[in-house]
Amino acid sequence: MNLVKQSLQCLPLLGALALAGGVAQAEVAHVTADNHYGLYYGLADGSNLTFIGRNELTDVGSSGGNAWSNAETWNYASPGPNYRIYVVAWDEGAQQMWGGDFTSPTGLKVSDTTSWESWVSTGTNDNPVNSGGALPLVTTLAAQITAANSTGWGGIGASAPNGTAPWGNIATLNAADQFIWHDTLDSTSSSDSHYVIYRSTFAVPETSPGWGLAALAGAGLGFKLWQQKRRASAKTA
Ligand SMILES: [Ca+2]
Ligand SMILES: [Ca+2]
Numbered sequence: 001m002n003l004v005k006q007s008l009q010c011l012p013l014l015g016a017l018a019l020a021g022g023v024a025q026a027e028v029a030h031v032t033a034d035n036h037y038g039l040y041y042g043l044a045d046g047s048n049l050t051f052i053g054r055n056e057l058t059d060v061g062s063s064g065g066n067a068w069s070n071a072e073t074w075n076y077a078s079p080g081p082n083y084r085i086y087v088v089a090w091d092e093g094a095q096q097m098w099g100g101d102f103t104s105p106t107g108l109k110v111s112d113t114t115s116w117e118s119w120v121s122t123g124t125n126d127n128p129v130n131s132g133g134a135l136p137l138v139t140t141l142a143a144q145i146t147a148a149n150s151t152g153w154g155g156i157g158a159s160a161p162n163g164t165a166p167w168g169n170i171a172t173l174n175a176a177d178q179f180i181w182h183d184t185l186d187s188t189s190s191s192d193s194h195y196v197i198y199r200s201t202f203a204v205p206e207t208s209p210g211w212g213l214a215a216l217a218g219a220g221l222g223f224k225l226w227q228q229k230r231r232a233s234a235k236t237a
């Protein structure tokens with residue numbers, strides 16, 4: 001059985017999945033940090049926290065320069081309604097920032113002062129640099145998120161456009177991304193001996209009836225192609 005035929009035979013199933021709301025929406029993120037980050041999605045209460053990816057373990061960039069010189073690209077299936085993006089970021093010395101963009105079928109969200117809230121970890125010297133760069137355990141992060149929900153999240157106190165020194169333009173980021181941190185982009189931050197949890201104020205994906213209709217239209221077209229292919233096969237058989 002050739003691949004085209006196999007694909008066409010799957011189309012009615014895809015249509016059924018779309019009708020049932022079962023088609024996974026694809027999302028793509030580009031993220032960088034001075035110096036490190038781990039990327040997750042999870043619910044607002046900290047449950048279902050799921051690791052997507054992280055940047056380099058050391059400040060040496062995997063493609064030259066610094067870890068922050070090139071953003072990583074992450075493709076993932078949209079987790080479903082009400083999920084938030086979590087960026088766990090920490091500094092290794094001197095200035096600090098993170099920047100990123102998140103594209104779902106409903107649009108583009110970027111790092112800026114309004115789309116994110118912040119929480120500085122409460123452990124003693126719990127900056128992951130002190131433990132070889134390993135990410136905090138998911139259970140530890142969930143406990144910190146619970147504490148933040150109870151105490152109250154902070155905001156984004158510092159931002160500068162992609163292109164700002166000392167980082168310059170990071171071509172792998174969207175031009176609209178801001179370099180952000182909870183208090184300052186300058187060398188001395190109150191979180192230098194901690195990690196900072198940044199949580200999106202937007203859910204991924206945002207609810208959009210328009211996208212659902214587009215998916216159904218696509219599934220309908222797929223079913224039509226499948227019917228045409230079946231008729232053509234019947235004639236030549
Ligand atoms: Ca990198
Ligand atoms: Ca730094």
Ligand SMILES: [Ca+2]
Binds near residue numbers: 186
């Ligand atoms: Ca610093």
